[in-house]
Amino acid sequence: MSALGGGDLGFVPTMGAFHEGHLSLMRAARERHERAAVSLFVNPLQFSRGEDLDRYPRNEERDFSLAEGAGVDYLFAPSRGEIYPRESTTIRVPEITEIWEGKSRPGHFDGVATVVAKLFNIVHPQIAYFGWKDLQQCLVIRRMTEDLNIPVELEFMETVREPDGLALSSRNAYLSPEERQKAPRLQGTLAWIADELDKKTREPQELLAMAREDLTRNGFDVDYLELVSLADLQPTNSSRNAALIVASRLGTTRLIDNLRFDA
Ligand code: AMP
Secondary structure (H helix, E strand, O other): OOOOOOOOEEEEEEOOOOOHHHHHHHHHHHHHOOEEEEEEOOOHHHOOOOOOOOOOOOOHHHHHHHHHHOOOOEEEOOOHHHHOOOOOOOOOOOOOOOOOHHHHOOOHHHHHHHHHHHHHHHHOOOEEEEEHHHHHHHHHHHHHHHHOOOOOEEEEEOOOEOOOOOEOOHHHHHOOHHHHHHOOHHHHHHHHHHHHHHHOOOOHHHHHHHHHHHHHHOOOEEEEEEEEEOOOOOEOOOOOOEEEEEEEEEOOEEEEEEEEEOO
């Protein structure tokens, strides 16, 4: 496979099932570069057994026309065999992959790091665009590009949300109507904690415990809800350069969200 890149190329790696979140990244790439490339590949390496690889939403025709509408110049939708003709060499980013999403989804970030490195080498972009929606993924990719001296700049874009606050996600399609109604509580809870932290009403750990209880009472199966440092994703009691991160199951659907406090 020869490289696409050269010249001023912006790149958006995706797994398809496009929504406004994906489209916002594509528009940014389109506006800021001479040419924009998008990859669409549901990467088996980042799903563990028992996860939703087989039922992950796929609609390539719709995705092609949405990408075209967003002004994308190249849509790269390789087959599994093109990306993984044999068992692949893999990339393991240490430390920040061992907690939160990495702990709940063993091997997930090895799969992400490996496919993103391969896509960078195929596409050769100047800048690659990712969404803060997947905050830990952003930090893993940043660490990988730094550690391996990959000559790509990274740009992280704000999370696009439904009017009721729910972060757009391809997995929202799995929610029943009743779960869909409940789902914005995840973002509402983060906003409530941020507000209380700002007012300094209670200690962060007490607020987090109250928020976990509230979510559980409302039918969420909370995996984690923490205040973490953006430097290393370790729990912190300070909101400086930190983020609230949450993962929770609602029925069978795993939802993640976050709220960043900048420096
Ligand atoms: P995915 O197809 O889920 O792998 O996502 C492709 C890219 O879109 C990743 O960089 C995601 O972080 C980003 N993304 C997903 N959801 C959103 C959203 N609601 N707002 C902004 N970016 C998003």
